[in-house]
Amino acid sequence: MNIIISNASSDPIYIQIMNQIRQSILSGELHAGDSLPSIRQLAKDLQVSVITTKRAYEELEKEKLIDSVVGKGCFVSGANKDFIREQHMKRLEEKIIEIIRDSKELNMSKHDLIEHLSLLFEEE
The missing domain is CATH 1.10.287 (Helix Hairpins)
Incomplete structure (x- = not known):
């Protein structure tokens, strides 16, 4: 999964992250059960705040596209x-x-x- 952040975009960074992960899931690039980078690792890779990546993951979880498992991380949901x-x-x-x-x-x-x-x- 390759996420690209644009400073020129009018969308907040967490929305950019969310949209790109959502698109990867809906397009089939990511499948049910696939693990996502940890919140901290993604923040480090993108050079953004942990709060930003946490918010993106929380929004994706609200949409039932990903699941958080305490102590294990985040995974693409097995939603039907x-x-x-x-x-x-x-x-x-x-x-x-x-x-x-x-x-x-x-x-x-x-x-x-x-x-x-x-x-x-x-x-x-």
Whole structure:
């Protein structure tokens, strides 16, 4: 897992960490049961505060994407696949809404957008 922190980003550092770990889990790069770096180790590797990494892990735990085991560390949750799929679908819907708004700014019709999407889908 490779986490990159950007000082130019408007997102707080803990959000950047959270988003990148979440993406690794939802994309399948990290699997249920995989261990995550300790809070202290991640803070050291990223050269950020332990409080920052702790907050990122706490938020991921609230989302049920990771589990904390006292004395053992943090692990990718064994949450059921339907829950993870639902989280992924939610993020996809947000991106689609952004595309719809952008297409409306370009005065594209619904038909044109669907045609363009179909073409790109077939090429991919």
